Amino acid sequence: LQSSSCGPGFAEGNTSSEEQAMIKIAGNSYLASPNLPDFHGCSPGWSSAFYGAECFDSEVHSYLKNLGKQKSSESQNIDAKKVELEQLLMMETKNYRKTIKFYQKLLQKERRSKGPETKAMLPKLKGQLQEMKSKVQFLELVKKYQMMYAEQWGVESYVLPTVIHNGRTDTMDVGPTDESSLLLYYNTEKHQCNNQNGVRVLQAGTPLGLMAYLYSRNAFLEGYVQQFLYTFRYFCTQEEFLQFLLDRISSTLSSASLDPSTSLTKICNRSFYILQAWIEDCYSVDFATNTDLLGTLKEFISSKVASLNGYGERLLSLLEDASARKSGSADQCSGVDKCEEESEEGRKTLHSLCKKLSEDVSRKNFYWKLSKGVGPIAQYQRERLHTGSAVLPKPCCSSFTEESSISFARADEVGPFLLIECSAEQLCWQLTLLQQEVFHKCHPVHFLNSRALGVKDKCVAVPKAASADTVSLKVSNLFLSKCIQDQYLLQLLKNADSISTWVAAEIVTCHTTKRQVSLLSKFLLIAKCCYEQRNFATAMQILAGLENLIVRQLPAWKILPAKVAEIMEELKAVEVFLKSDSLCLMEGDRFKTLPTIPSAHVLAMHVQQLETGGFTMTNGAHKWTKLRNIAKVVSQVHAFQENPYTYAPDFKLQSYLRQRITRFKDADISALAADNCANFHQIPAEKHSRKIQDTLRRMKATFQ
Numbered sequence: 001l002q003s004s005s006c007g008p009g010f011a012e013g014n015t016s017s018e019e020q021a022m023i024k025i026a027g028n029s030y031l032a033s034p035n036l037p038d039f040h041g042c043s044p045g046w047s048s049a050f051y052g053a054e055c056f057d058s059e060v061h062s063y064l065k066n067l068g069k070q071k072s073s074e075s076q077n078i079d080a081k082k083v084e085l086e087q088l089l090m091m092e093t094k095n096y097r098k099t100i101k102f103y104q105k106l107l108q109k110e111r112r113s114k115g116p117e118t119k120a121m122l123p124k125l126k127g128q129l130q131e132m133k134s135k136v137q138f139l140e141l142v143k144k145y146q147m148m149y150a151e152q153w154g155v156e157s158y159v160l161p162t163v164i165h166n167g168r169t170d171t172m173d174v175g176p177t178d179e180s181s182l183l184l185y186y187n188t189e190k191h192q193c194n195n196q197n198g199v200r201v202l203q204a205g206t207p208l209g210l211m212a213y214l215y216s217r218n219a220f221l222e223g224y225v226q227q228f229l230y231t232f233r234y235f236c237t238q239e240e241f242l243q244f245l246l247d248r249i250s251s252t253l254s255s256a257s258l259d260p261s262t263s264l265t266k267i268c269n270r271s272f273y274i275l276q277a278w279i280e281d282c283y284s285v286d287f288a289t290n291t292d293l294l295g296t297l298k299e300f301i302s303s304k305v306a307s308l309n310g311y312g313e314r315l316l317s318l319l320e321d322a323s324a325r326k327s328g329s330a331d332q333c334s335g336v337d338k339c340e341e342e343s344e345e346g347r348k349t350l351h352s353l354c355k356k357l358s359e360d361v362s363r364k365n366f367y368w369k370l371s372k373g374v375g376p377i378a379q380y381q382r383e384r385l386h387t388g389s390a391v392l393p394k395p396c397c398s399s400f401t402e403e404s405s406i407s408f409a410r411a412d413e414v415g416p417f418l419l420i421e422c423s424a425e426q427l428c429w430q431l432t433l434l435q436q437e438v439f440h441k442c443h444p445v446h447f448l449n450s451r452a453l454g455v456k457d458k459c460v461a462v463p464k465a466a467s468a469d470t471v472s473l474k475v476s477n478l479f480l481s482k483c484i485q486d487q488y489l490l491q492l493l494k495n496a497d498s499i500s501t502w503v504a505a506e507i508v509t510c511h512t513t514k515r516q517v518s519l520l521s522k523f524l525l526i527a528k529c530c531y532e533q534r535n536f537a538t539a540m541q542i543l544a545g546l547e548n549l550i551v552r553q554l555p556a557w558k559i560l561p562a563k564v565a566e567i568m569e570e571l572k573a574v575e576v577f578l579k580s581d582s583l584c585l586m587e588g589d590r591f592k593t594l595p596t597i598p599s600a601h602v603l604a605m606h607v608q609q610l611e612t613g614g615f616t617m618t619n620g621a622h623k624w625t626k627l628r629n630i631a632k633v634v635s636q637v638h639a640f641q642e643n644p645y646t647y648a649p650d651f652k653l654q655s656y657l658r659q660r661i662t663r664f665k666d667a668d669i670s671a672l673a674a675d676n677c678a679n680f681h682q683i684p685a686e687k688h689s690r691k692i693q694d695t696l697r698r699m700k701a702t703f704q
Contacts, residue, residue, distance in 0.1 A: 042150050042273050043280040044226040046444075046638035049631045050586070052223035056141065064142055089139045096132045103129055137592075150273035153266045154217030162263055163212045163248065182209030184621055204621035207235045211244050215270050225274065227631035229281050230444050234615055235622045237483045238286045238293050241278075245271050246300050253308055272311045276318060283322035285445045285486045294319070416506050418656055420518050424525035429647040430654050431499075431526065432535045432597070438495050439537065439597050440641050444634035446489045449611070450604045451476035453490055457605055478611055492600045496541045498665035503545025505664035507554070508673040516556035520546070524567040531574050533645075534596040536585070540578070543571045550673045555680070575602075582606035582633045585640075596640040606633055 047055050067081040103125050110118045155163065160182065185200035202224070205213065210228065219225050232241055252268035259265065279287070287294045298319065306312030419427065479485055503523055510516040523542050531539035545551065546568065557565070577584060578599055585596055610630050616622055 042220075043229075043277045044220055044223065045144065045281075046226070046635040046642070047144070048220070048223040049226040049230060049635040050223075050639065052227075052628075052632075053218075053221065055223060056144075056221060060138075060142055063138075067142075085139065085143055089136070089143065092132065092136050092139060096129070096136050099125070099129055099132060150270065150277075151218065151220050153270040153273065154219060155215050155263055155266050155270070156217065159263045159266075160209075160212045160216065163215045163267055164208050182206055183213060184617075202624050204617050204623050204625070206621055207240075208244075210235065210622065210624065211241065214274050215267060220273075225277060226281070226635070227628050229278055230631040230634055231448070231627040233445070233448065233479045233483050233485070234627060235480070237480050238290060239296075239482070242293060242297060245275050245278075246297075249275075249300075250304065253305065272309075272315075276315065279315065279318050279322060282443070282445065283319070284326055285443045286484075287319070288323070288326045289486050290484050416510065416515075416519060416660075418653075419506065419522060419660075420515070422653065424522060424529050426650070426653070427522070427526050427657075428529035428533065428535070428538075429645075430650055430657060431538050432530065432533060432645055433647055433649055434654060434657065435535060435538050435597055436595075436645055438492060439600075440644070442488055442492055442600070442637060443486070444631075444637040446486060446492070447600075447604050447607045447634050447637065448630070449478045449485060450489055451608055451611070452478065452485070453487055455489065455493065455601075455604050455608070457608075478615070489600065489604065493604075496537065496544075496600060498661055499538065499541040500544040500548075501667055501669065502661045502664045503542050504548040504551050504669045505667045505672055506660070507545075507551055507556075508669060508676060511676060513556050513559070516554060517560055520554075520556055520560055521564045524564055524571075527571055528567050531571070534585075534590075534594055535645075536574070536578060536599050536602075537597045539571065540575060540599040540602065543568075543575060546571075548669055550669050578602045579605070582610070583636070586636050591636075591639060592643070595643050595645045598636070598640060603633075603637075 064081065064085075067084050103122075106118055106122055106125065110122060164182070183205040184203045186203045187200055202213065210232070213219060214225055214228060216224075236244075248267055248271045252264045252271070255264050260269075287297070298316070301312045301315050306316070507516055507519050507523070510519055523546060527539045527542040527546075530536070530542070579602055582603075585591055585598055607630060610626070610633060613626075614623075615626060
């Protein structure tokens with residue numbers, strides 16, 4: 001295999017002395033029982049699947065190359081690199097956090113007094129913050145680049161057939177026809193790499209070939225490993241993939257020598273890293289839902305690995321931690337986080353720090369490019385977004401419980417009055433937190449093969465009378481028949497449908513037209529606030545409720561204020577924008593600093609569109625280019641989950657909203673509307689009487 005990445009320093013011909021030194025260091029301690037702190041998460045992450053080989057540039061490689069070197073003549077040490085990078089990241093994050101707090105204090109002071117000194121200092125401080133933010137983000141990227149730990153065990157092209165044959169021989173003569181029967185490539189001259197005119201990029205492969213390619217050099221750095229973990233269910237089951245890894249470990253573990261240059265040692269170590277990455281990234285969708293698969297892995301580790309290799313203890317610890325997170329015990333970590341060291345807290349809240357810095361500016365100019373027919377909306381947005389309340393940092397706002405003295409033990413007693421009394425922003429924040437709660441439980445894999453779950457365009461995924469467990473997987477199932485699929489996407493879509501039904505029910509149950517106007521205005525303003533905060537899920541759910549056939553025919557729309565009514569067209573334009581491109585929310589750098597919740601149904605439809613067409617070529621090889629594009633689209637789920645909203649939760653208001661949503665989630669909107677006279681156009685009594693008299697007069701004339 002030629003290197004299919006132009007990643008610096010990792011081409012086949014560039015096995016430098018520094019890399020050999022690192023392999024020697026790691027190899028000498030291979031059979032020793034490692035300390036747990038020495039093992040870092042080796043899951044490449046969403047950025048690897050999204051950016052591929054372009055995730056790390058030459059600057060990152062050069063920076064890491066110089067870490068851990070006291071003198072230019074000294075060889076590099078992985079441990080020294082790790083220690084120095086941790087120290088730098090801790091220091092820069094700590095300084096960045098302090099500067100953020102100082103900037104916020106100056107910003108509040110400037111809003112109150114508007115002193116000339118403060119106003120002159122803010123631009124300079126802001127420029128420093130941008131530089132500090134870039135440096136911290138760069139160090140975070142360098143930290144991810146330490147996947148060199150796993151990359152050092154990559155093998156060359158002639159070893160891939162050995163990988164497939166369980167690694168029972170160290171060397172093996174394999175003709176070029178053997179390789180071509182496993183993997184297909186295409187040449188590209190898009191990049192110049194190591195003075196070559198082009199590189200070979202993986203185009204397709206057999207299931208065995210695609211699994212074997214996980215062991216190739218640069219598979220981690222190219223993004224192949226992460227893309228494979230997202231999409232392998234299209235061509236092999238979880239049991240087949242696990243057995244493939246366990247076979248490689250079984251056949252090489254006892255024979256692996258202390259010499260790290262042998263293929264057996266590389267295959268054995270690489271198998272452990274791939275297995276660890278799979279557990280870290282996909283435990284919830286593969287192991288938690290398949291007790292047999294989990295039992296097979298635990299039994300293998302306990303009986304064959306733990307006694308020979310310290311990695312077995314690490315894998316068992318990973319499984320226990322993942323199981324605890326899945327069961328919900330990790331939800332209590334918020335209290336623990338406060339007691340952690342300041343450096344760890346700073347790194348974990350990097351995205352929220354970036355959000356605080358960019359929030360004031362980004363929200364001021366955050367408006368959509370709409371069609372020419374709705375031009376005034378953009379001006380209306382600019383007028384509202386430049387108000388003082390629009391630029392206040394959200395976590396500093398008072399919660400509803402501090403501003404309202406209303407006590408509501410039961411949502412039924414309060415009714416919709418609380419919706420009208422609360423501000424649109426308050427409701428937006430709490431609805432966003434509720435939406436975030438269900439969104440953070442989903443996984444990119446949940447959005448694959450959604451046709452088999454009954455998810456279709458412009459219709460409810462699951463009938464109200466049907467259970468998610470009763471959905472047939474026989475129709476349009478793109479996964480292998482024995483592949484177990486987690487159906488959490490149905491819960492996500494059912495939750496979205498419940499919110500849309502709740503919105504429509506709240507409006508049609510209002511007994512006066514005036515109150516309907518107030519509630520229509522409130523929901524429109526909530527939806528607007530939601531999409532401005534990049535909570536597109538709730539915004540589209542409210543839009544679906546407002547577009548209900550019964551709701552759209554209400555007389556209240558005719559007396560709705562013009563500026564508020566324009567928001568409806570604005571929301572439709574946002575919907576068109578979301579449907580226009582599967583990666584529209586990943587454009588630019590906004591998604592890296594501002595929290596985002598996508599519309600689950602829209603994302604599922606984008607994935608279905610990519611799934612259209614055959615997955616195999618005429619020779620039976622699976623199209624890796626197609627699978628790679630699917631992995632890139634679904635990777636944005638993890639990208640958005642990495643940056644959560646930091647609003648202060650109002651548990652009483654959230655409880656009220658939950659009760660109202662639960663009450664109306666299965667409601668029949670037409671039946672509710674029929675019991676309310678405010679939902680019908682009323683004919684004045686005098687005009688109605690005149691119509692009856694005219695009708696009687698015409699009838700009388702026909703008999704004369």
